[in-house]
Each structure stands twice: as structure tokens, then as C-alpha cells.
Amino acid sequence: MWRILLTAAWIVLAGCRATTEEKLMSLYSDPAFDAVTPGSFSDYPCSPEPADEDQIGILLAAPDTVSYMPGTPFANDTAFARVLVCGYYYLPMNTLNLDGDLVEKIVFVAVDAESNRSFTGTMAEESPEEPMPDPEPSDEEPPGPDELVSLPTPADEPIGGWFNPNLADILGLPEGAATYTVYAFLGPYRSNTVTIRVQPRGR
16 A cells, blocks of 8 residues: 555656756746747647637737846847747737738737836738749639639628737847836737746846
């Protein structure tokens, strides 16, 4: 019996040790953010979930603390740290007459709690899009008039998705310890507010 109890205790301690080691290795107070690809448009376990699937608006989720290694950013990163925010939007398609082109027009704002300096930016791509290749030739007959069905999407119909910007990158946050109040908006729609503390590793 005592061997069973010792085995069970060892399993519990091993699980606790793994969790502790995971937190020590992570640069985030919530290690789930380690799996997030900066600049992606996918959902992750740490992405926000609306209380109501028909809820119109923008939702943000972020770790309480982000650590960085001074002078040693991630490979291929231009920013000093990965100050990640995971977000979800569900907005009318024609918000600001954007005709569905919404996610890269969402404006992000980070305000330094000490200096009150604000940083603003979007996820819009700076480089031009690559041209689409010409379609491959096909032997199929083109559809006849009776086969062409086009159902227009109402301008007020909501569309949604996810986004995961690195605020240090898109906002040009300066390297250094700071606490930021962060929110996002598009037209009349404003997100919840999150607070992120950025600090050098080891503090």
C-alpha cells in the first residue's frame, strides 16, 4: 500500500516540477503564449472566446508579464521582444466601408503607464502583395447562365476571425521595462483593455 502511495506522490511531484520548469523557461507569465506565431491570424488556446457567439466587437487577451533577453531577440525578429496580444473580432462586414477587409485595419494602442506616451499602429502589410499567377488552362466547358449563382453578402452581416500581433513590432515599442495599457478599435468598435508588463529576463 505504501508503495502505491509513494508512486502517486511521485507522479504529483513530477507534474508540479514540469509545470514549474515550463514557467521558468517561458518568457510569458502564461506559457500558452509561447505557441503563438507573431503576426498570424489563427486561434490558439490562449485566444479570447466571446461569451456569446453572436457578440459584436473586438476581444483581446494577453499575458500579464512579458520578459525579454536584452540584446538577444528571436531569430529573424526586428523587435526587441515578442509583446504578443491574441485577439478575436466579429464585426459588420462593411464597417468603415471596408468591404470585409477588416483585420489589418484594426488599430492597436499601447499607453505607457508611467510616461503616458501612446503608441499606435495596425497589422497592415507594408510590402505589396505578390501578383496572382495566371490560371491553368482547362478543357472544361464554362458554366452556363443557369449555373451562375451569386448571392451578395449583406453589408451589415458580421464576419470574424483571429489576430496575433507583436506589439513591439507593429507599434515600435522602445526596448526597456514598462507597463502598457493596451486596447484596439475599428470605427465605433473598441475592445476590452489589457495590461502588459514588459521586463528584462531575470527581474
